[in-house]
Amino acid sequence: MVDGKLLTEKLLKYAKKFLHLNERDETYMRNILLREFGEDYPASDVGDLSYIEELSVPDILVEEIETLGLERGKCEEGLTNLYSTYIMGILSPLPSKVNEDFIKIKETEGIEAACKYFYDLSIMNNYVQKTAIGRNLKWEYQDGSKYLEITVNLSKPEKSNKDIAKLLSMPKADKKYPACLLCKENEGFKGTATHPARENIRTISLKMGGEDWFVQYSPYAYYNEHMIAINTEHTPMKIQRSTMAKLMDFVDFFPNYMIGSNASLPIVGGSILNHEHFQGGEHLMPMHKAPVKEYFTCAKYPQIKVGIVDWYNSVIRLESEDRDAIKTFAGDIIETWETYTDEKCFIYAETDGVPHNSLSPVCRREGNKYIVDMILRNNITTEEYPEGVYHAHPEYHNIKKEGIGLIEAMGLFILPGRLKTQLLMIAEILCEKTEYNEVELSNPENYLYAHKDMIKSLVEEGLSKDLADAENRVTNRVNETCKNILFNTAVYKPDENGAQGFKRFLSTLGVK
Numbered sequence: 001m002v003d004g005k006l007l008t009e010k011l012l013k014y015a016k017k018f019l020h021l022n023e024r025d026e027t028y029m030r031n032i033l034l035r036e037f038g039e040d041y042p043a044s045d046v047g048d049l050s051y052i053e054e055l056s057v058p059d060i061l062v063e064e065i066e067t068l069g070l071e072r073g074k075c076e077e078g079l080t081n082l083y084s085t086y087i088m089g090i091l092s093p094l095p096s097k098v099n100e101d102f103i104k105i106k107e108t109e110g111i112e113a114a115c116k117y118f119y120d121l122s123i124m125n126n127y128v129q130k131t132a133i134g135r136n137l138k139w140e141y142q143d144g145s146k147y148l149e150i151t152v153n154l155s156k157p158e159k160s161n162k163d164i165a166k167l168l169s170m171p172k173a174d175k176k177y178p179a180c181l182l183c184k185e186n187e188g189f190k191g192t193a194t195h196p197a198r199e200n201i202r203t204i205s206l207k208m209g210g211e212d213w214f215v216q217y218s219p220y221a222y223y224n225e226h227m228i229a230i231n232t233e234h235t236p237m238k239i240q241r242s243t244m245a246k247l248m249d250f251v252d253f254f255p256n257y258m259i260g261s262n263a264s265l266p267i268v269g270g271s272i273l274n275h276e277h278f279q280g281g282e283h284l285m286p287m288h289k290a291p292v293k294e295y296f297t298c299a300k301y302p303q304i305k306v307g308i309v310d311w312y313n314s315v316i317r318l319e320s321e322d323r324d325a326i327k328t329f330a331g332d333i334i335e336t337w338e339t340y341t342d343e344k345c346f347i348y349a350e351t352d353g354v355p356h357n358s359l360s361p362v363c364r365r366e367g368n369k370y371i372v373d374m375i376l377r378n379n380i381t382t383e384e385y386p387e388g389v390y391h392a393h394p395e396y397h398n399i400k401k402e403g404i405g406l407i408e409a410m411g412l413f414i415l416p417g418r419l420k421t422q423l424l425m426i427a428e429i430l431c432e433k434t435e436y437n438e439v440e441l442s443n444p445e446n447y448l449y450a451h452k453d454m455i456k457s458l459v460e461e462g463l464s465k466d467l468a469d470a471e472n473r474v475t476n477r478v479n480e481t482c483k484n485i486l487f488n489t490a491v492y493k494p495d496e497n498g499a500q501g502f503k504r505f506l507s508t509l510g511v512k
């Protein structure tokens, strides 16, 4: 049995150390917690709780809160995280206080210190679940002068049968509130079986392009200090000229972070198109580190360096200290690309009135210089490629089937968690720990069915002498697949026709 009085004292000690609980508020907060835990008076002797101040994540306390919640009927099996999130929310400073402190730290110690305050708070109040994220498999694939980052995402909790049964028995809400996962109304939201609890989320308000926006860290933390900037209005994604001012206002506020937008069309646009948002953060992506392969000049804006990036897909890089010029020229690119057709390269701005061209602008600063990368995207489908000509081709769907959004386009692949077990099983076939049975693998019920062609091709290349060698070969195959998927997304292929096509597009912008 969890001791509610003792847990209260542990949480107070924790909140004073990590969640900025003011000493003046301690008695008040103690009474709140005692009430929440159904206790009438506080502990008289708590012993040595100094270890609480050494914690780097709140996990052990979260576990105690959830156990207590179950024991005292505060929450149901399968939904215990709703209760721990509620308690962590109570212990966290109010949104107004977080905003006030963030700005104060930014002004006195600088933006890096302010971000550290905000990120540490997001980890220590269990909004960004660092331990779960740390379980992800991660590696780098060095490919000549370029590299990719690959993550097998194990932090998304798998729902148990019990959870699913619970979900099915829940009555459907008559109103969708909050309207989506990004809406500002998530701040403090209690959560349901299908929508995460967000009592512990905190956001920072800022103006971007003259509009009210806010930022929060991503709970999935696909990379360090993974931030999301979100429009306060629930308004759809639309890449247009005005997008650039928003991105540039972001990097002026956060010169230590990069920021980019998903393209605003299905297939190429990431998973949430109905609420305008950008992805940013401290981490620089493999694309950012890729050099320019050829520089050009623009007659209209001689102060901007224009380059084609030495990258798998089609990226234009703009560099200049002249903010207005780069903003205007990037806007020109957005508008020109939207209606641009080049039959020789199978690029059609629209077919039957359906638009296909969009792009992902990505912005960052290096001192006074602005660097804008524009990833050209197209979502056309054909009979041969019903899921998209510039989407991962079917032979690679065993590794990644979902849309290739901004983060992947920049070279950071997030692969499904099922691959951890599946890749090991494939390696065991390759080194003959498990028998290779082509007939069984052709059964759609087989766990490795999606991989049957890849397994066949690996087996045909020869068997491995041991598991280590086999695992190596499987990883290499995944690496090659990710690279090929990025080539699939390139509207200008890395050949003579593609190179000429790319230059044709640049020349319509006055770039030579």
Ligand SMILES: [Zn+2]
Binding pocket: 179, 180, 181, 182, 183, 184, 233, 234, 235, 274, 275
């Ligand atoms: Zn929304």
